[in-house]
Amino acid sequence: MLKITKITIAFLLIAALGGCGKKAKTPETDNPAPSETPQESVQPTITPEATPASDNKDGEGDIMMEVPDLTSLDSITLIVNKQRPLGEDYEPADLVKPDVPLAKSSVTLRQEAADAMKVMFDAAKDDGISLMIGSGYRSYDYQKNLYNNYVARDGEEEANRYSAKPGQSEHQTGLAADLSGTNSSCYLKGCFKDTDEGIWLKENAWKYGFILRYPEGKEEITGYIFEPWHYRYFGKEEAQKIYESGLTVEEYYNLQD
Template sequence: MLKMTKMLIAFLLIVSVGGCGKKAKTPNEDNLNPTETPQSQETAQPTAEPEETPASNNDGNEGDIVMEVPDLTSLDSINLIVNKQRPLGEDYEPADLVKPDVPLAKSSVTMRQEAAEAMKIMFDAAKEDGISLMIGSGYRSYDYQKTLYNNYVARDGEEEANRYSAKPGQSEHQTGLAADLSGTSGNCYLKGCFKDTDEGVWLKENAWKYGFILRYPEGKEEITGYIFEPWHYRYFGTEEAQKIFESGLTVEEYYNLQD
């Protein structure tokens, strides 16, 4: 009996040792798709999404916000910019000057046709609001501006004249797109007090709707080169005027034309 017990124990030990040689399964190995290669622990870790590089305004990708800059240099463009750094030649005169069909201080007042037509629409709208407007000055030739400027220099000196009067070639009036406005009464014409008149207030609040911008705003002399002129409005077309008005910037700031 003792001999049989010893033989049974020996048999069990042999079976136990042989079983230790079997390979152990890796976790979830049976669940792997046969076509997939298991990732190493390093590559299996979640990876951060690459940061998106802001799209350039010039690459044309869908969704980009691109500011379309109009033609600021062509003599035919209604967006032509004229200032102390961007003068016109002495022979320049718009080819489409017409007399606006609105109250005029002088029968000789003319403007470029598109601006004149927009002025008519604006004056009619103002009248519906009980505001009567008048154009005091529109297109001015190079020679006429030269006479005005020289007279101001003789009266106030060159430094002071440069603050409120353009040298010949540097006046927006030569484009035929600018006008000095007032009420039909002429009160405060070419004076700072025009801003407080009913006409001045209406223009400041509404002129942009008809394509006109207050060209020389208050407190911007260092940027525009001229004192505050609440009577001087410049035509840019309704779409562009709205953009400039809503920006709250001067023309020089809006188009990045500052030196």
């Protein structure tokens, strides 16, 4: 009786150990390791830096372009606005009197802008359009007096819409000019856009390197009201790019705050 009991116990122990060994393999078959996860369920990670700008078709903002010199004082693409002012001592070294009709003899521009203005005025004349420069380069002090007079007349808030504070005027670069017809029709007025001269400039100025700097409906972007008489020289190549983009200078060069 005792012998049978030992055999029985031994058999039961062997059976129990064998059963435990089989159960130890169960986790490997019921729960596959991560490396065995079906490939289609793994989502690849792509960082923005790895995405070429040319592959982004959702918008034009990411398209790579060569940006010209917007900060050097001698650059014809120097940007001046309310956020990017000039110092009070700055004056271009190459100011000359343009060989075109002038509202006053003191009008000057930088040499390259003056030469381009001459070419543009001659082209306009061939089309029966007679142009005149009303204002060109302005010094820091001149702009200061002008701005203060406007503030005294209309208040600072209103003056800031149409007049630049000293240092913030494009006229100080010697690359900007206020234009009109030789008859001064609608000079410095919104109605200039409907004159033959205003229409011709809007359609043709870019061909000679000049851009309508403060377009209609863009005051919140440029900081100034529509000025159909104010043209800024950027050079032919850059002016064409800006004109064809349909954007303001601030938008084109991504200079918005």
